[in-house]
Amino acid sequence: MPDQDGFKVTPWTVEGEVDYNKLVQEFGTQLITDELLERIKKHTGDLHQFLRLKYFFSHRDLNWLLDRYENGEKFYLYTGRGPSGSIHFGHLMPWTFTKYIQDKFDSKLLFQLTDDEKFLYHDETSMDKISKYTYENILDIIAVGFNPKSTKILIDTKHIRHLYPIAIEIAKRVTYSTVKAVFGFHDSTNIGMISFPAVQASPCFLPSKIEGKPTPCLIPAAIDQDPYWRITRDIAEKMGYYKPVQIHSKFLPGLGTNGKMSSSQPETAIFTTDDPEQIQKKISNSFTGGQPTVALQRKLGANPDICPVFWYLRYMFESEKSSDERYIQCKSGGLLCHECKHDLIDATKPYMIEFQKKREKAKDQVNEFLFE
Amino acid sequence: MPDQDGFKVTPWTVEGEVDYNKLVQEFGTQLITDELLERIKKHTGDLHQFLRLKYFFSHRDLNWLLDRYENGEKFYLYTGRGPSGSIHFGHLMPWTFTKYIQDKFDSKLLFQLTDDEKFLYHDETSMDKISKYTYENILDIIAVGFNPKSTKILIDTKHIRHLYPIAIEIAKRVTYSTVKAVFGFHDSTNIGMISFPAVQASPCFLPSKIEGKPTPCLIPAAIDQDPYWRITRDIAEKMGYYKPVQIHSKFLPGLGTNGKMSSSQPETAIFTTDDPEQIQKKISNSFTGGQPTVALQRKLGANPDICPVFWYLRYMFESEKSSDERYIQCKSGGLLCHECKHDLIDATKPYMIEFQKKREKAKDQVNEFLFE
Numbered sequence: 214m215p216d217q218d219g220f221k222v223t224p225w226t227v228e229g230e231v232d233y234n235k236l237v238q239e240f241g242t243q244l245i246t247d248e249l250l251e252r253i254k255k256h257t258g259d260l261h262q263f264l265r266l267k268y269f270f271s272h273r274d275l276n277w278l279l280d281r282y283e284n285g286e287k288f289y290l291y292t293g294r295g296p297s298g299s300i301h302f303g304h305l306m307p308w309t310f311t312k313y314i315q316d317k318f319d320s321k322l323l324f325q326l327t328d329d330e331k332f333l334y335h336d337e338t339s340m341d342k343i344s345k346y347t348y349e350n351i352l353d354i355i356a357v358g359f360n361p362k363s364t365k366i367l368i369d370t371k372h373i374r375h376l377y378p379i380a381i382e383i384a385k386r387v388t389y390s391t392v393k394a395v396f397g398f399h400d401s402t403n404i405g406m407i408s409f410p411a412v413q414a415s416p417c418f419l420p421s422k423i424e425g426k427p428t429p430c431l432i433p434a435a436i437d438q439d440p441y442w443r444i445t446r447d448i449a450e451k452m453g454y455y456k457p458v459q460i461h462s463k464f465l466p467g468l469g470t471n472g473k474m475s476s477s478q479p480e481t482a483i484f485t486t487d488d489p490e491q492i493q494k495k496i497s498n499s500f501t502g503g504q505p506t507v508a509l510q511r512k513l514g515a516n517p518d519i520c521p522v523f524w525y526l527r528y529m530f531e532s533e534k535s536s537d538e539r540y541i542q543c544k545s546g547g548l549l550c551h552e553c554k555h556d557l558i559d560a561t562k563p564y565m566i567e568f569q570k571k572r573e574k575a576k577d578q579v580n581e582f583l584f585e
Numbered sequence: 586m587p588d589q590d591g592f593k594v595t596p597w598t599v600e601g602e603v604d605y606n607k608l609v610q611e612f613g614t615q616l617i618t619d620e621l622l623e624r625i626k627k628h629t630g631d632l633h634q635f636l637r638l639k640y641f642f643s644h645r646d647l648n649w650l651l652d653r654y655e656n657g658e659k660f661y662l663y664t665g666r667g668p669s670g671s672i673h674f675g676h677l678m679p680w681t682f683t684k685y686i687q688d689k690f691d692s693k694l695l696f697q698l699t700d701d702e703k704f705l706y707h708d709e710t711s712m713d714k715i716s717k718y719t720y721e722n723i724l725d726i727i728a729v730g731f732n733p734k735s736t737k738i739l740i741d742t743k744h745i746r747h748l749y750p751i752a753i754e755i756a757k758r759v760t761y762s763t764v765k766a767v768f769g770f771h772d773s774t775n776i777g778m779i780s781f782p783a784v785q786a787s788p789c790f791l792p793s794k795i796e797g798k799p800t801p802c803l804i805p806a807a808i809d810q811d812p813y814w815r816i817t818r819d820i821a822e823k824m825g826y827y828k829p830v831q832i833h834s835k836f837l838p839g840l841g842t843n844g845k846m847s848s849s850q851p852e853t854a855i856f857t858t859d860d861p862e863q864i865q866k867k868i869s870n871s872f873t874g875g876q877p878t879v880a881l882q883r884k885l886g887a888n889p890d891i892c893p894v895f896w897y898l899r900y901m902f903e904s905e906k907s908s909d910e911r912y913i914q915c916k917s918g919g920l921l922c923h924e925c926k927h928d929l930i931d932a933t934k935p936y937m938i939e940f941q942k943k944r945e946k947a948k949d950q951v952n953e954f955l956f957e
Binding site: 329332333340370371373374377378380381382384385386387388389390392393398399400401402403404405406407408410411 | 742749752
């Protein structure tokens with residue numbers, strides 16, 4: 214249920230219309246300033262679309278990380294995925310951004326698949342089903358184009374031997390009080406969920422174990438994952454590690470009413486396994502910021518701010534300039550929704566055909582990407 | 586603190602003088618009857634001293650296990666050790682009994698070393714220190730003489746990949762309420778301890794995974810470990826496994842005042858690493874059930890029931906007949922404490938010299954005994 218601000222963000226639910234400035238205040242993170250963007254640009258040469266558009270908008274300790282980097286200290290990237298369903302645009306975006314950081318900073322990447330959490334969280338889900346999603350999701354991860362030489366995928370149940378010794382170091386320092394406060398656990402929460410935050414936090418410190426010295430770690434993820442790292446940050450230094458650095462993205466709206474995206478309603482998201490016909494149908498039926506009639510739209514204009522079609526085009530497929538023009542045209546009534554939908558369909562179909570080719574090829578690369 | 590019955594038994598503390606009949610009632614286990622002993626004897630030919638003397642005195646479902654066994658179904662043994670210190674007589678006794686069951690019933694044995702729990706439980710203990718104890722304790726386990734072909738030692742942090750998939754199945758079915766009630770956990774308990782019962786319960790079901798079908802499992806252990814298996818038994822059948830069967834021992838009194846045995850007071854226990862001089866000294870200084878003066882002892886007799894020297898001799902080194910005689914002599918004042926101590930020293934020294942030879946030889950057998 215949304216809280217008194219009209220929205221609620223935890224690692225399991227995002228509800229209501231999210232006020233990102235409030236979220237930054239509430240979570241105690243920092244907004245990414247133009248000054249920080251300039252500093253990043255010195256190293257990357259260009260700025261990724263997601264930075265320019267402030268899709269990645271918040272951080273913890275990015276300046277500290279750049280200080281280290283400028284002193285010759287490499288950092289690891291760490292991100293993850295809970296394999297409980299298929300991959301859609303909302304997942305691909307932070308991964309694409311992670312690849313960009315990997316390429317620009319020559320970073321090693323640990324990619325964790327939390328099959329254990331998905332099993333523990335969903336009452337009715339079997340491990341067999343989760344293992345199928347795990348395999349399918351790995352194909353998507355590989356298809357994003359990460360460097361196979363510097364990317365290792367960890368599946369919790371398969372690679373637990375690397376994580377467990379770190380997880381118990383973490384778990385020893387975290388009380389039930391803390392996870393109750395941070396995650397809203399209660400007496401009827403199962404004991405697997407209660408200790409899971411320690412497993413999820415472990416890859417933050419695995420780079421230090423691998424390298425044999427404290428090694429910085431950057432986590433690109435949607436801001437709803439922040440609570441995990443808050444606890445991790447609190448205990449990191451006591452354990453002799455660096456605090457994990459974070460860069461937070463916003464959420465991508467779904468195609469359902471009011472930007473709803475739901476795995477139980479597959480028509481609200483475009484999946485990497487959708488064929489051209491499905492893509493066409495989903496986008497054609499998408500919610501938009503449009504008016505009920507063409508006449509009204511011409512007269513009053515539409516609302517791109519709440520329109521998933523606009524944001525998909527802006528984030529994924531258009532230059533900032535074209536997108537700004539589309540915004541103005543939309544607001545003024547110069548564009549009709551079916552035109553934008555048409556543009557998004559035209560951009561998405563070849564993107565997905567190309568992605569699916571890489572995804573097919575990924576079937577031969579799985580072992581190369583798995584942690585030993 | 587002892588509870589209102591004057592004693593308190595949990596997996597971490599045994600306090601006060603234990604009333605075993607009350608404990609059986611409180612825990613809801615069954616006393617081992619003479620009828621059951623007769624049934625066991627049919628298979629073993631003789632009855633182990635610890636059964637005849639009711640050192641192993643309580644059980645859950647032993648008759649069910651024998652039904653299965655008589656129908657041709659083999660069972661696994663599972664026992665464990667928290668490696669937080671050296672091994673003394675109190676540890677060796679259930680292990681010796683486990684070896685007896687292994688030999689008589691041709692059972693496979695899983696021996697779990699819960700190094701993770703010891704790390705999580707003791708605030709100040711480092712993993713390095715625990716790892717040293719783990720290695721030392723393994724030498725003791727091997728020295729007991731288990732069959733290397735059918736015994737596998739699991740170290741939690743080393744073999745977690747075999748346990749974790751089962752542990753999350755268990756953890757999913759156990760709530761915080763349950764572990765709070767059973768183990769007395771509270772808000773300031775660390776999250777590692779909270780989920781640890783799932784790791785400890787996992788080897789109960791590992792035999793079924795190994796054999797590919799539900800496989801009975803018998804746990805010989807001191808009765809203070811019962812709470813772990815109570816939860817395991819509650820969920821076993823829902824998970825498609827058999828409930829673990831248990832056989833419970835009493836506690837061995839220590840050499841300290843009122844039978845106290847404490848790792849922090851090494852003079853209260855005889856360790857497998859003690860040399861003859863230490864053995865001599867510890868037993869000579871032991872608490873007994875004797876009177877303050879020889880004259881009083883001759884007049885009033887002593888109390889063998891509370892005397893560790895009597896019980897060590899009875900359980901470990903004497904025939905029932907000689908022990909009964911010693912009991913009568915002691916009560917009547919015909920025996921002085923230094924005589925019994927002398928007998929115990931004479932029995933313990935060669936026992937330990939022999940054990941230490943096997944323990945030395947065990948250094949070459951560690952890998953043979955470790956789970957793959």
